[in-house]
Amino acid sequence: MVAVRRATAPLLLAGALLLTGCSGDVPAAPPPPPPSSSSSSSSSSSSAPVATPTSASSSPSPSAPPVAAKVVVLDPGHNGGNAAHPAEINRLVPSGRGQTKPCNTTGTATNAGYPEHAFTFDVARRIGEALAAKGIRVVYTRQNDTGVGPCVDRRAAIGNEAGANAVVSIHADGSTAAGANGFHVAYSSPPLNAAQGAPSLRLAQTLRDTMRSGGFSVSNYIGGGGLSARSDLGGLNLSTRPAALVECGNMRNPAEAARMTSAEGRQSYASAIAAAIEAYLAG
Template sequence: MRLVRLVTALCTTATLALAGVAPAGAGPGLAGRLVFLDAGHSADGGSTAQVPNGRGGAKDCQTSGTATDGGYPEHTFNWDVTQRVRTELSALGVRTELSRADDSGPAPCIDVRAAAANAAQPDAIVSIHADGGPAGGHGFHVNYSAPPLNAVQGGPAVTLATTMRDSLADAGLTPSTYLGDDGLFARPDLAGLNLAEYPAVLVELGNMRNAEDAAVMTSADGRARYAAAVTSGIVAFLRQSA
């Protein structure tokens, strides 16, 4: 068993190195911490049933998200990257919980996901997405809830967003060229973030409608690079907040 764990850890370190991200390594502030990972959207097309958005309004329960021009769906990209992040965090001793069980059937509504995340009492909540922006724009942005609805959203969530933005940029990824403030974007309309009682961000890793970003997203190596960068951001935040 110890040998299996060692091999897993070495493989994770290799993945981080290939992705251009300095290996986080196990150490103080990681063992036993809990991260709630939300692979955005649903494989079944979603539902237009209205659910609370956290600010007195309502939003669709769930959607299938966007897709590349070649038909690669966002929900599948989100699921793949989330699984990679989970594997890397587990190798570092970080516990994880997921918002959905697979990429083949119905998924919980956004308010149900937020409730599950809060019930887990995690150290961080990270929702993985890809954008469907203008074809001429590319790059990532990290969303956080603003104006804040509680003290966590006004402090730790902004720290998580900034730390994640810095880690993605350090990995060589480009901040969004079409919106956000140097890779950060304050949003009042994202239910999962508005309902969060623990530090939460929603990461749009790139623009699926942009040919350059789409080429990376449809590549296994590209998804590994995204996952390694997200993992690095999570680890950096956990160590800061230890």
């Protein structure tokens, strides 16, 4: 979820956009474990910026498709430990265009309490598993759902350092407007570099088109035609790689909340987004 429409609880209570942590190269590591019906991780965190990026890679076979050996950074929004560390996530960091914004936020939740951070983490793992099976190297901005951050600037840096062919952030909205539903895809506009121009717009359009053809309705309350040009999202502003952010739907809408809460529903989001990323890489 991003800043403009998040119904976020005060950070001093137990429970928008992107990207903390340490600097340095993105390490290669085995992929996260396969997703289950639960989106939480067994990893734990004992200090503030603990979410180190992990990656999944596999060697393409001689007959591997054209997308093999490409690099994709998946950025699951927020983190499970954010609410318990208000000082860390309220810390101001660069957000591009000469502005600053809080390091991160807690995200939103369904009316029944299923949190955005859990949804995004589970969907990102499912996407990553599908992409890795095609020989695509997958890098994650966080490796568990119990840590803090990373901050928006660090999330962008992870994609830049990885030399990503595509960076996709996964979020969900929390609008309380009556009847608000549907997904939208945000991209940085006006662009600040070449990657934020035609490449990012094509990535956003491919995500939009593939999700729409997969049966998902475009947002009826934000953006236009499933796309939203944004100048205020730090993770997009600071990216030097093609990047887009998917708001999968409105967690406060009962029908969309039911889909997001179920493992089958999360798989449907992941399958559509993975297919879109593959299509973009092959283009």
